[in-house]
Amino acid sequence: METDSKPGAVAFDRRQVYRPFLERLNPIGSQGLLANGLIVAPEHDPRDAGQPPIHVAFANTAELTRGSQMALVGGIGSGKTTELRLTEKVLNRHSDAVNVLVDLADYTDLNEISTGAILASAGMRLYSRVRLRLKKAGTELPEAVKAANRTLRELAFGKTNWVRQPPEPYDYEPDYEESYVPVKVPGVMKLRFPALRREVAEILDQFVRIASPLLDDEAQITLLVDGLDRLIKPELFREFAEQDLQALKGTKVSVIIVAPLLLWYDKSRFLQDYFDLVKHIPAAAADPQHSDFLRQILERRGARDLIDGAEITTIAKYSGGVLRDLLTLARSSAEYAYRDDEDRISRRHVNAAIKQLGNRYLVGLGNTHKRLLRRLSDDGGFPIENSTAKELLVNRQVLEYFSGGRESFVVHPALAKVLPKPA
Amino acid sequence: MTEFSPTTAFRLVRRLAAIGQDKASLYLLICDTAAIQAVQADIAAEVEVQLGVRLQAFAAEEVRPDKLEDVFTRDGGSPVTLIALHRWIAELVRALDRNIVLLTGTGAVLLLANHKAAEQTLRAAPNLRSRLTDILTISPDEAFRGVPA
Numbered sequence: 001m002e003t004d005s006k007p008g009a010v011a012f013d014r015r016q017v018y019r020p021f022l023e024r025l026n027p028i029g030s031q032g033l034l035a036n037g038l039i040v041a042p043e044h045d046p047r048d049a050g051q052p053p054i055h056v057a058f059a060n061t062a063e064l065t066r067g068s069q070m071a072l073v074g075g076i077g078s079g080k081t082t083e084l085r086l087t088e089k090v091l092n093r094h095s096d097a098v099n100v101l102v103d104l105a106d107y108t109d110l111n112e113i114s115t116g117a118i119l120a121s122a123g124m125r126l127y128s129r130v131r132l133r134l135k136k137a138g139t140e141l142p143e144a145v146k147a148a149n150r151t152l153r154e155l156a157f158g159k160t161n162w163v164r165q166p167p168e169p170y171d172y173e174p175d176y177e178e179s180y181v182p183v184k185v186p187g188v189m190k191l192r193f194p195a196l197r198r199e200v201a202e203i204l205d206q207f208v209r210i211a212s213p214l215l216d217d218e219a220q221i222t223l224l225v226d227g228l229d230r231l232i233k234p235e236l237f238r239e240f241a242e243q244d245l246q247a248l249k250g251t252k253v254s255v256i257i258v259a260p261l262l263l264w265y266d267k268s269r270f271l272q273d274y275f276d277l278v279k280h281i282p283a284a285a286a287d288p289q290h291s292d293f294l295r296q297i298l299e300r301r302g303a304r305d306l307i308d309g310a311e312i313t314t315i316a317k318y319s320g321g322v323l324r325d326l327l328t329l330a331r332s333s334a335e336y337a338y339r340d341d342e343d344r345i346s347r348r349h350v351n352a353a354i355k356q357l358g359n360r361y362l363v364g365l366g367n368t369h370k371r372l373l374r375r376l377s378d379d380g381g382f383p384i385e386n387s388t389a390k391e392l393l394v395n396r397q398v399l400e401y402f403s404g405g406r407e408s409f410v411v412h413p414a415l416a417k418v419l420p421k422p423a
Numbered sequence: 424m425t426e427f428s429p430t431t432a433f434r435l436v437r438r439l440a441a442i443g444q445d446k447a448s449l450y451l452l453i454c455d456t457a458a459i460q461a462v463q464a465d466i467a468a469e470v471e472v473q474l475g476v477r478l479q480a481f482a483a484e485e486v487r488p489d490k491l492e493d494v495f496t497r498d499g500g501s502p503v504t505l506i507a508l509h510r511w512i513a514e515l516v517r518a519l520d521r522n523i524v525l526l527t528g529t530g531a532v533l534l535l536a537n538h539k540a541a542e543q544t545l546r547a548a549p550n551l552r553s554r555l556t557d558i559l560t561i562s563p564d565e566a567f568r569g570v571p572a
Contacts, residue, residue, distance in 0.1 A: 019441065019443075023446065026446065026447065048447050069491065075551050076550055105521065105523070105525060106524060106525075109488075109491070127456065227524065230550050338441075352459075356428065356557070356558070359426060359427060360545065360552060360555070360558060363542050364546030395552075
């Protein structure tokens with residue numbers, strides 16, 4: 001900290017220059033962004049400039065078709081949670097809207113998650129909303145809803161029952177009766193989706209009972225489910241869709257769920273076949289000639305006070321259009337400038353931040369990964385069906401873009417800058 | 424190992440103090456295996472002196488992957504949590520990656536790892552990597568000489 005020791009002089013505290021900027025840039029503490037007006041809402045669908053932005057498309061579908069199911073895919077840090085929050089905000093324009101936004105990791109361990117968990121988490125959150133809503137209206141919460149919540153919690157968290165131990169049967173009991181054993185005879189028809197598991201069906205019953213006061217009032221209920229993209233493996237997500245989401249069909253409760261990026265590239269086209277609407281967030285256009293979006297995000301957070309236009313452009317370019325990387329680069333640049341006791345962020349600080357980000361992506365890459373990255377840089381070839389290629393995409397070392405109706409893949413520009421040349 | 428900016432416990436904690444100790448931040452700190460204990464002690468001392476709170480520290484082996492909420496739910500607990508990874512524990516790192524929102528609620532989370540564990544963490548945990556505030560190499564205070572502040 002620098003201070004002027006002259007009597008009466010105003011002390012200069014450099015922390016006050018950078019601290020507010022850093023707080024607005026925190027890429028992992030995004031809860032207050034919407035409330036603080038820091039989010040720059042996209043003006044259109046990132047894949048089609050003629051279509052409304054994703055959050056508007058989702059909200060319109062939920063409002064017009066109750067019970068619709070929608071999926072959102074995008075790479076790590078692409079702004080999926082922000083889109084969910086924006087969708088929630090749009091949905092709130094109607095007074096009868098009841099929106100439940102959950103990140104499943106807040107409620108359940110995503111390592112051991114089992115089918116029924118989405119329904120159970122949503123049901124418990126919905127119960128709080130129903131209780132609040134009825135309290136505001138001066139209406140007593142129906143006993144059936146309270147009971148459903150108790151049962152739902154037991155189903156979700158388990159319970160201990162005390163049961164009488166049956167006596168050990170004697171080997172040669174005179175009254176012994178022959179018992180029957182079930183033998184399944186398979187039918188000829190293969191179900192499009194597997195039958196609901198017993199526990200999922202039980203949870204659904206309780207969920208519907210809890211939602212009934214709202215559904216009876218024709219309320220517009222929307223579940224916005226975040227976090228399942230972190231399962232990464234498409235088959236795990238698919239299991240949930242075929243149980244929890246399938247169970248919700250016909251309940252007039254709409255669902256918007258974040259799905260793993262790899263499902264977007266899955267040959268089975270499960271997402272497109274299962275969901276009523278699927279939206280993909282590719283990396284944003286990083287070239288300021290094509291879009292001002294990234295620059296606006298930084299400027300909204302006060303970048304102009306600390307960074308010259310050329311450096312803002314450089315940060316946008318090397319973020320590759322990954323929103324979280326954009327914030328990380330700006331933040332690191334600011335921290336380098338603060339460390340150097342400078343009042344503005346210069347090219348040197350931005351370059352150091354780019355190198356640091358590139359190194360993050362470089363760590364752990366083997367020769368196979370590097371070969372694929374070089375091939376992509378040299379001739380644009382990227383075999384998306386290859387498991388190493390998929391790994392690079394999930395880990396954001398390779399970014400997917402969509403422009404002019406065409407999908408393309410590019411090595412993350414910060415990684416490209418530090419990627420060693422072949423010997 | 425790829426090169427990352429060097430720091431010391433003093434500078435790291437000064438950084439936490441500058442942004443506010445209750446603000447969410449997530450750091451991967453890399454050091455030699457032999458220095459992990461000393462670095463952890465340095466950080467604990469700096470946290471106490473500069474922030475006036477006690478560091479909540481765990482060895483990775485103590486953290487149950489299915490009970491992360493026991494470590495990261497801060498109901499009146501310390502705002503600074505450190506997990507020391509003396510070796511690569513795949514199950515724990517995957518759990519941290521999938522349940523990353525538990526780490527990014529409030530306060531600072533410091534993952535202190537040796538080079539190998541850090542490299543494997545970055546490779547196996549893309550959600551965690553994406554949310555890292557920074558990756559730094561850290562050395563015990565007495566061994567840290569001549570690196571510009």
